[in-house]
Amino acid sequence: MPPRRLRACHECDWVAALPPLRPGEKADCPRCGHTLVRRHYRAAQRSLALAVAALVALALGVSFPFVSFQVGGIGNRIELTQTATTLIGFHQPLVAIVVLLTILVLPAVYLLGVIWLQSGLMRGAPWPGSRALARSLDHLNPWMMADVFIIGALVSLIKIAGMAEVQLGTAFWAFCAFAVLLLMTTQSIDGDWMWFTLAGEPRAPHGTHPGERAAVQDITGCPTCGLIGRLDERGRGQCRRCGERLRARLPHSQQRTWALLAAACVMYLPANLYPIMTTTSLGHSQPSTIIGGVVDLWQMGSWPVASVIFVASILVPVGKVVALAWLCLAVRHSDELHASTRTRLYRLTELIGRWSMVDVFVVAILVALIRAGSLMSITPGPAALAFAGVVVLTMLAAMTFDPRLIWDGPDHSRPQHLEEVAHDR
Numbered sequence: 001m002p003p004r005r006l007r008a009c010h011e012c013d014w015v016a017a018l019p020p021l022r023p024g025e026k027a028d029c030p031r032c033g034h035t036l037v038r039r040h041y042r043a044a045q046r047s048l049a050l051a052v053a054a055l056v057a058l059a060l061g062v063s064f065p066f067v068s069f070q071v072g073g074i075g076n077r078i079e080l081t082q083t084a085t086t087l088i089g090f091h092q093p094l095v096a097i098v099v100l101l102t103i104l105v106l107p108a109v110y111l112l113g114v115i116w117l118q119s120g121l122m123r124g125a126p127w128p129g130s131r132a133l134a135r136s137l138d139h140l141n142p143w144m145m146a147d148v149f150i151i152g153a154l155v156s157l158i159k160i161a162g163m164a165e166v167q168l169g170t171a172f173w174a175f176c177a178f179a180v181l182l183l184m185t186t187q188s189i190d191g192d193w194m195w196f197t198l199a200g201e202p203r204a205p206h207g208t209h210p211g212e213r214a215a216v217q218d219i220t221g222c223p224t225c226g227l228i229g230r231l232d233e234r235g236r237g238q239c240r241r242c243g244e245r246l247r248a249r250l251p252h253s254q255q256r257t258w259a260l261l262a263a264a265c266v267m268y269l270p271a272n273l274y275p276i277m278t279t280t281s282l283g284h285s286q287p288s289t290i291i292g293g294v295v296d297l298w299q300m301g302s303w304p305v306a307s308v309i310f311v312a313s314i315l316v317p318v319g320k321v322v323a324l325a326w327l328c329l330a331v332r333h334s335d336e337l338h339a340s341t342r343t344r345l346y347r348l349t350e351l352i353g354r355w356s357m358v359d360v361f362v363v364a365i366l367v368a369l370i371r372a373g374s375l376m377s378i379t380p381g382p383a384a385l386a387f388a389g390v391v392v393l394t395m396l397a398a399m400t401f402d403p404r405l406i407w408d409g410p411d412h413s414r415p416q417h418l419e420e421v422a423h424d425r
């Protein structure tokens with residue numbers, strides 16, 4: 001009988017033995033329900049095919065016109081990259097970089113990485129650098145926002161539909177296909193199979209017990225490949241399979257989350273007080289803030305779009321700050337019943353955070369597209385940068401929060417050395 005494969009849950013630290021999995025099956029943590037492993041059918045072929053298709057769609061998306069508009073005989077047609085480059089002309093290089101990275105550069109790097117990695121796995125001999133690549137690709141996931149950009153494009157089009165004639169170009173549809181294929185590629189990666197094929201499965205440290213928390217056994221699950229590794233007396237170690245640093249808990253998790261939340265709150269003020277963009281129509285300029293934009297849309301009767309912007313730009317960032325602050329405060333008052341509710345809340349804050357970027361993309365698209373001189377034009381406002389900052393800071397805050405703290409309990413079950421380590425780091 002082969003040795004049992006053990007895993008420590010990344011969200012609640014419970015050690016569980018993986019059952020044998022057939023393609024299409026998954027193994028969930030028995031304590032918190034987090035999916036530990038999901039087995040895919042022909043994982044490498046599938047990821048490779050999807051990544052190639054996504055890359056082709058992206059190539060089409062950048063080579064054809066994206067959208068065009070016409071008002072009073074004057075029109076403009078833009079390509080996808082212009083949504084970023086036009087911002088540089090308005091002295092918003094940071095926002096331009098954020099747009100360029102999240103919709104083009106990071107996805108392209110990710111897809112090329114997947115192709116390199118999976119083609120090596122398929123031929124049975126991984127290409128050089130495969131391990132380092134496998135370790136880093138996962139980190140790109142939350143920062144790729146092609147799907148959010150599509151929503152931003154739709155919102156922009158509805159916003160100006162009443163004022164000008166808008167036409168969608170070939171690249172718009174190609175980019176939609178790209179966003180879907182990119183999502184499918186990220187979903188298709190079977191990390192467990194990939195690491196097993198790359199580096200086998202070393203046995204779990206001697207004396208590892210399933211059905212108990214990892215921290216009390218001085219072991220932890222590797223955040224990248226999942227293998228269980230031994231920790232030293234300071235709560236540190238290194239993964240024997242992928243080389244990732246192992247830590248009992250993310251260092252200074254609560255302090256870092258608090259600091260990032262505070263920074264996000266500070267940035268939230270200019271994000272709402274300053275205009276996010278200025279619309280010039282027939283020589284008359286009208287600046288609008290985020291909330292002002294929502295109110296205008298509502299009064300124009302586009303309440304579905306007004307609701308999207310309200311949820312993405314106001315409800316989600318504020319809700320996320322409140323939720324993370326509450327999670328940090330509640331860490332010390334833990335009981336298992338509420339722990340699973342709080343873990344679900346944490347997963348939700350991690351999942352929805354990136355969707356706040358919609359308004360930043362709306363600004364990028366409208367600024368690039370609406371260029372008809374004094375007849376009609378849109379310029380970006382200082383709030384665009386501040387708001388992009390809020391989104392990035394709250395995403396980082398969710399990442400630095402260690403959900404295992406939720407399950408650690410107030411004092412009775414928290415191992416002594418974790419307290420000491422927290423002080424001397």
Ligand SMILES: [Zn+2]
Nearest residue numbers: 009012029032
């Ligand atoms: Zn769990």
Ligand SMILES: [Zn+2]
Nearest residue numbers: 222225239242
């Ligand atoms: Zn590892």
